Amino acid sequence: MYRFRFYLQRALFWIALVAFLVIIVAPIYWMVITSLKNPREVISPIPTLFPHAPTLQNYGNVFSAGIWRNFYNTVVVAVSSTATAIVLAFLASYALVRFRFPLKINRLFLIWVLVVRILPPIVLAVPLFTVFNQVRLINTLAGLIIAFQIYTLPYSIWIIYGFLKSLPLEFEEAAMIDGASPGRILICIVAPLVRTGVIATSIFSLILAWNEFLFALLFVRTPRLLTLPVVISRYIGEYSTQWGELMAIGLMASLPILIFSNLVYRQLTQGFSMSLK
Numbered sequence: 375m376y377r378f379r380f381y382l383q384r385a386l387f388w389i390a391l392v393a394f395l396v397i398i399v400a401p402i403y404w405m406v407i408t409s410l411k412n413p414r415e416v417i418s419p420i421p422t423l424f425p426h427a428p429t430l431q432n433y434g435n436v437f438s439a440g441i442w443r444n445f446y447n448t449v450v451v452a453v454s455s456t457a458t459a460i461v462l463a464f465l466a467s468y469a470l471v472r473f474r475f476p477l478k479i480n481r482l483f484l485i486w487v488l489v490v491r492i493l494p495p496i497v498l499a500v501p502l503f504t505v506f507n508q509v510r511l512i513n514t515l516a517g518l519i520i521a522f523q524i525y526t527l528p529y530s531i532w533i534i535y536g537f538l539k540s541l542p543l544e545f546e547e548a549a550m551i552d553g554a555s556p557g558r559i560l561i562c563i564v565a566p567l568v569r570t571g572v573i574a575t576s577i578f579s580l581i582l583a584w585n586e587f588l589f590a591l592l593f594v595r596t597p598r599l600l601t602l603p604v605v606i607s608r609y610i611g612e613y614s615t616q617w618g619e620l621m622a623i624g625l626m627a628s629l630p631i632l633i634f635s636n637l638v639y640r641q642l643t644q645g646f647s648m649s650l651k
Contacts, residue, residue: 409433409621416617432618433626440598441605441623448601448627451515451590452583455522459579460572462523463530468560471538472546484535491528495588498524503592513595521589526579533578537571538564573638584631602627 408416410428470480490498502521503512511517545567549559565572587603594600606627609620 405621405625408617409625411618413618432622435619436623436626441602441626443598444600444602444605445626447515447599448584448603449630451518451522451601452580454515455519455526455583456576456579458519459523459526459530460534460576463527463534463575464565464572466531467535467538468564470535471541472543484532487528487531490524491532495524499588499592502589506593512593513599515599517593518590518601521593522583522586524589525582525586529582530575530579533575534568534571537568541567577635577638580634581631584627 407423407425409432410430411422411425412427412429412431415422415426470483473480502524506512506517506521511520541564545563546559549563554563585603586601587607590601590604591607594604602623606620606623609616609623
């Protein structure tokens with residue numbers, strides 16, 4: 375009876391694991407094969423698991439539309455907004471953890487940051503658009519980088535704050551006794567100790583900035599300055615959808631994040647383990 379229960383549990387485990395993998399892999403597989411189908415096969419009433427005549431026409435159409443320029447815009451905006459958010463969040467979180475503020479201003483600041491993050495983005499879009507229009511940041515990549523801080527900065531502050539709060543103060547006190555300056559302590563002592571947490575936060579901030587759609591749609595008008603999420607939405611029309619090109623550009627937009635996450639997978643798991651501790 376014990377062996378039967380053991381094998382039954384193993385069988386159920388593998389069945390659940392296979393079902394989970396199918397749910398995760400199936401959309402990606404369907405995206406790949408759809409991007410390799412011709413337009414007639416894409417809209418065929420009988421779906422096919424393998425393209426009968428694989429073609430790269432959809433990718434050619436995407437490249438001919440100048441996707442590289444939009445890809446460059448997305449990389450610049452996502453990386454710049456993530457780097458800005460990480461630097462500002464690290465400094466703000468360190469100040470909130472180590473310095474004493476009157477009237478519990480640090481707690482009020484954290485609550486306010488959380489409220490800003492919880493608010494629907496459309497609530498902040500109109501006043502932000504008005505301010506950006508007055509300072510001539512509309513239709514610029516710099517304006518997008520600043521606007522994306524509404525997504526990335528509150529999230530980064532809360533995550534890095536948790537890592538810094540769990541850091542013992544003795545390391546910094548020992549460095550101060552040795553004569554290290556506050557800046558040197560911050561760069562050479564504190565930053566390396568929370569490196570895994572910063573990397574984990576950077577990954578999620580990069581994903582948020584990479585996939586941001588609303589502000590990129592509202593604040594940019596010139597086609598050559600559009601980011602990938604906005605360009606992808608233009609393949610979905612009112613009366614028809616270009617499924618082949620849509621799957622091709624969607625796959626191209628997803629691959630950089632998947633590759634980057636795979637490269638920093640170890641740091642990501644270490645960051646999770648530190649946050650759990």
